[in-house]
Amino acid sequence: MIRRRTFLAGGGAALLAARVPAVARPAERHGLSSFGDLKYPADFPRFDYVEPLAPKGGTFSAQLSATSGNQAFETFNTLNIYVLRGDGAAGMDLTFDSLMVRALDEPDSVYGLVARSVSVSDDGLAYRFALRPQARFHDGSRLTARDVAFSVTTLKEKGHPRIAALLRDVAGASPDGDDAVVVRFAPGRSRDLPLIVADLPIFSEAYYRGRDFEASTLEPPLGSGPYRVARFEVGRFIAFERVADYWGADLPVTVGQNNFAEIRYEYFRDRDVAFEAFKAGTFTWREEFTSRVWATGYDFPAAQEGRVKRETVPDATPSGTQGWFLNARRAVFRDPRIREAIGLAFDFEWSNQNLMYGTYKRTASFFENSDLKAEGMPSPEELALLEPFRGRVPDEVFGEPWSPPRSDGSGQDRALLRRADTLLRQAGCTRDGGVMKLPDGQPLTFEFLDSSPVFQPLLQSYIKNLSLLGIRASSRLVDAAQYQARLKDFDFDVVSARFSGSVTPGASLREVYGSRSAGTPGSQNLAGIENPAADAMLDRIADAASRAELTTACRALDRVLRAGRYWVPMWYGATHRLALWDMYGRPRELPKYGLGVPALWWHDAEKARKIGRS
Numbered sequence: 001m002i003r004r005r006t007f008l009a010g011g012g013a014a015l016l017a018a019r020v021p022a023v024a025r026p027a028e029r030h031g032l033s034s035f036g037d038l039k040y041p042a043d044f045p046r047f048d049y050v051e052p053l054a055p056k057g058g059t060f061s062a063q064l065s066a067t068s069g070n071q072a073f074e075t076f077n078t079l080n081i082y083v084l085r086g087d088g089a090a091g092m093d094l095t096f097d098s099l100m101v102r103a104l105d106e107p108d109s110v111y112g113l114v115a116r117s118v119s120v121s122d123d124g125l126a127y128r129f130a131l132r133p134q135a136r137f138h139d140g141s142r143l144t145a146r147d148v149a150f151s152v153t154t155l156k157e158k159g160h161p162r163i164a165a166l167l168r169d170v171a172g173a174s175p176d177g178d179d180a181v182v183v184r185f186a187p188g189r190s191r192d193l194p195l196i197v198a199d200l201p202i203f204s205e206a207y208y209r210g211r212d213f214e215a216s217t218l219e220p221p222l223g224s225g226p227y228r229v230a231r232f233e234v235g236r237f238i239a240f241e242r243v244a245d246y247w248g249a250d251l252p253v254t255v256g257q258n259n260f261a262e263i264r265y266e267y268f269r270d271r272d273v274a275f276e277a278f279k280a281g282t283f284t285w286r287e288e289f290t291s292r293v294w295a296t297g298y299d300f301p302a303a304q305e306g307r308v309k310r311e312t313v314p315d316a317t318p319s320g321t322q323g324w325f326l327n328a329r330r331a332v333f334r335d336p337r338i339r340e341a342i343g344l345a346f347d348f349e350w351s352n353q354n355l356m357y358g359t360y361k362r363t364a365s366f367f368e369n370s371d372l373k374a375e376g377m378p379s380p381e382e383l384a385l386l387e388p389f390r391g392r393v394p395d396e397v398f399g400e401p402w403s404p405p406r407s408d409g410s411g412q413d414r415a416l417l418r419r420a421d422t423l424l425r426q427a428g429c430t431r432d433g434g435v436m437k438l439p440d441g442q443p444l445t446f447e448f449l450d451s452s453p454v455f456q457p458l459l460q461s462y463i464k465n466l467s468l469l470g471i472r473a474s475s476r477l478v479d480a481a482q483y484q485a486r487l488k489d490f491d492f493d494v495v496s497a498r499f500s501g502s503v504t505p506g507a508s509l510r511e512v513y514g515s516r517s518a519g520t521p522g523s524q525n526l527a528g529i530e531n532p533a534a535d536a537m538l539d540r541i542a543d544a545a546s547r548a549e550l551t552t553a554c555r556a557l558d559r560v561l562r563a564g565r566y567w568v569p570m571w572y573g574a575t576h577r578l579a580l581w582d583m584y585g586r587p588r589e590l591p592k593y594g595l596g597v598p599a600l601w602w603h604d605a606e607k608a609r610k611i612g613r614s
Contacts, residue, residue, distance in 0.1 A: 028117035028130065032100065033109040034192050034504050035547055040103065040111060040252075049105050049591040050256030050600055056242075058583070058603020061264040061283035063274060064090035066500065069160050070522075074269045074451055074480035075235040078216040082159050082201065084522045086216035087484055089238045090265035095138075095223035096201035099129050099148065101253050104591035108504035110198050111253050114143060114224075118198075125171075125185045127194050133179060136247040137204050137224045145175035150205035152183060152197060158214050161522040162511050166196050190542035192506030226258040239264040256587075259602035269480060271454050279308075281613070284581035285597070290454060291356040294577050302581070307611040309582045312575040316592045318370035318501025319572035321512075322363060324448065324494050326566060329518070329528040332438065332446055332493070336394075337427040339565040341420035343404060345465040346568050350411035351458050360571035364403035366513075366561050367501060369574050372554035374401040374562070381552040385540060386559070389533040394563040397533075402562045404569055411461055412468070420469055436470030445472035446493035451483035455496055488522045496570070497526055503593060505554060507542040513561060514538050527566040534560045583608035 030042040046052055064073055070080075072087040081088030100110035100118075112118070115129040135143035152173040155163050169189040176182050183197055203213075207222040220229035226246045232238035240263045248254050266283045268274035275293055278286050279300045288294045294310075302308045326333045326342065333339055348362045365373040378386060378398060386397055396402055407413040428439035436444040448459055459475050466473045478486070486492050499512055510517060515530040517523035537557035544550035576595060585604040590596060608614045 028119045030117055031103075031109055031111040032118060032195055032198060033106065034195065034506070034550075035108075035545075037106075038109050038111075039106050040109075044111075044252055046252050046255040047103055047105065047591075049587055049589060049596070051585075051587045051602070052256045054256050054259045054585070054600075054602040055605070056259050056602070057261045058605065058608070059262040059264060060260040060285060060584075060598040060601065060603070061266065062285040062598070063268070063283060064265055065287050065289075068093070069162070070484075072451075072480050072484045075267055076238065077234055077481070078218065079220055079229065079232075080213075080215065080217050082155065082163065083214045083216075084160050084488065085214065087481060089232065090267075091227070091238060091240055091263060092229075093201065093225075094227040094240055094263065095221070095225045095229065096203070097135070097143070097224045097248065098199050098201060100195075100198035102199065104594040104596055107593065108192070108195065108502075110195055113248060113251065113253050114148070114202060115198070120194075125187065125189070126182055127185075127197070128176065128180055128182045129198075130180050131178075132248075134247050135224065137207075137222050138228050138243060139222060141204065141206065142178075143202060143204075143224050144178045145181040146178075147205050148181040148202055149173040149175050150208070151200060151203045154203065154208075154213055155200060161520050162524060163200075165511055165517060165520065165523065166193070166508055169193055170197065188543075190507035191544060192504070192508075192542070196507070226254070227263060230262065235267055237264060237266050257599045259600075260598055261603075263598055271452060278579070281581060284583060284613070286579045288577040288579055291359040295357040295359070298579065303579075307582055308579060310577070310579050312577055313590060313595065315369075315574050315576050317503060317594075318372060319363070319368040319574060320499050320501040321366050321368070321567070321569075322496075322498035322572060323567040323569040324496050325526040326494055326568070327490060327492055327526065327528055328530075328566065329490055330446070330493055331440075332444060335427045336563075336565045337423040338429070338444070341423040341427075341469070342466065342471070343565065343568040344416045344420040344423075345469060345471075346462050347407045347409070347411050347413055347416075347465065348404070348571065349407045349409040351461065352571065353409060354411070355457050355461075356571070360573055362404060362406075363569040363572050364562070365401070366558050367505075367554055368572050370501065370503070372505070372551055372558070374555040374558040376400065378556070378559065379552065382556045382559070385537060385553065385556045386533070389536070389560075393531075393533045393560060397559045397563045401559050402565075412465060417465065417468055424469065431470050434470055435472070443472055444470070445474075448473065448475045448494045448496075449483065449486065449492040450475070450477055450496060451480045453477060487526070490521070490526070490528065495526060497524075498570075499524065504547075504550065505541060507538075509541060509557075510535075510538050513557070529561070529564065529566055531560060531564060534564075581613060582611055583613050 031038045069082050070088045076087050076089040078086030079089050081092045097114050099115040101113045103109045114135045116132045117130045119128045156167040156170055169186040171184040171186045173183045204222045227240040230239045230241040242261050326339050352360050367373045430437050438444050463473045512524045513529050513534055515535050517525040518528045518530045537553055540553035544553055584601050586601045
């Protein structure tokens with residue numbers, strides 16, 4: 001799922017009057033967090049986890065490993081990643097600055113980049129960001145409050161639906177002179193909305209005069225960030241060069257970062273071809289997501305000789321939700337008993353042992369690997385949130401949370417298949433001549449859609465088990481562009497996806513699990529979840545006033561979603577598996593909530609010389 005940055009020409013960008021009243025509360029803050037706790041004081045010199053004397057130079061080269069906006073893993077055809085059209089290029093967020101940036105050693109804190117400080121009104125509905133006068137775009141023009149107001153308004157009105165949905169409670173953004181912008185929020189706005197706004201990319205209002213913001217384009221847009229587009233070949237690679245005179249290079253939030261002279265992303269339509277390219281040194285940094293390759297693939301000469309290193313790094317963030325999502329918009333998946341039966345045919349234990357070298361654990365929760373996961377009986381606080389929905393949600397919501405049962409590991413667990421058959425019959429399905437039929441007499445048939453063959457070995461055994469139930473399942477591989485288009489239009493039966501987790505989830509969860517997003521093209525609500533109880537828990541998450549309240553609401557949501565059987569959960573691992581040509585340096589201690597790649601790493605010239613990569 002998805003990277004750190006969440007995601008009109010002319011002077012009409014502001015929704016408010018050109019001049020707004022001063023924010024009531026005069027106190028200025030150097031940072032923001034969801035619950036008000038900041039680790040770093042106002043005069044902090046740098047983040048603790050950076051290497052302030054990191055050398056500059058060299059190249060970082062990798063594949064895109066997480067997407068945002070309209071990005072796709074396999075290809076790109078536009079440099080505009082903030083709209084629905086096209087498949088966006090990797091790394092474009094490097095070219096834009098934001099008001100504030102996240103600290104990777106805190107759960108949810110952001111500190112000033114373009115904004116030197118922020119003051120908040122007494123009612124919490126107006127935030128006045130004071131800007132640094134030295135902020136500049138790459139053409140030397142000044143970055144002003146008009147540009148910030150234009151950016152917030154444009155993303156709300158014309159941005160990718162995922163971004164626009166997050167900004168729906170932004171009431172307006174207006175410049176207060178050149179050096180300050182006031183962002184106003186609607187009453188009842190989510191807790192984390194100001195942080196989302198603070199993290200938005202800032203565009204040049206002047207640049208977009210006469211340009212269509214929503215267009216798919218291969219013209220590098222004007223930015224202000226530490227990198228600019230250097231060169232690219234559509235669908236093959238894109239390279240960025242460090243801006244030598246980057247205006248923010250010496251700020252506390254950037255010291256020790258942005259060390260590479262060039263950052264390059266390579267594209268491949270096939271994972272095995274990509275791995276061969278890594279072995280050949282076409283790109284030199286890789287996070288390994290395929291257990292088979294991790295277990296058996298690193299016996300090539302460069303790895304045997306020590307020129308390529310492997311390591312595992314602990315991952316303290318929630319493992320997110322990875323699985324096959326069943327499109328409940330389709331009639332075949334509307335009954336949760338049918339959805340559960342389909343899930344029972346997947347033998348994780350056999351697949352993990354025989355196809356994935358026993359390296360994974362089964363996912364059960366939508367907040368796996370975190371204390372947000374529901375376990376045991378609901379607490380009194382959880383029950384207080386859930387009780388209004390008793391009788392409208394399954395009874396199991398008020399008991400032990402549902403988890404996928406453990407199979408006998410045979411690959412064809414008869415007990416689980418019998419349970420699946422019972423559920424299908426309870427749902428009104430009948431079996432006729434070996435074919436399972438829906439209550440309306442139509443065959444129970446569906447298709448797994450993907451753009452990569454990586455899950456095909458798993459699907460072979462899974463589809464075989466489904467056939468034993470009389471279910472006709474098939475697998476279809478399409479090209480990356482068609483796959484993205486079909487996802488945007490929800491034109492699929494079943495797709496696999498992984499949504500990354502957050503230590504402090506907020507309103508963005510509505511995009512994945514909220515009823516309103518179920519009908520929004522391009523949203524991440526792949527399963528088409530429309531559940532009033534889930535919506536109520538999502539509201540509680542967005543409005544939580546303390547971490548304790550947030551934890552309670554997440555656990556309650558977890559119970560509701562798990563009871564809905566909206567997916568066939570896959571697996572997780574609580575580590576990052578890294579493979580890299582031995583030419584990189586990094587801080588001694590990586591931050592708790594991120595690898596910091598590529599921002600915190602650097603090119604080690606001596607190491608590169610030793611392996612012949614200087």
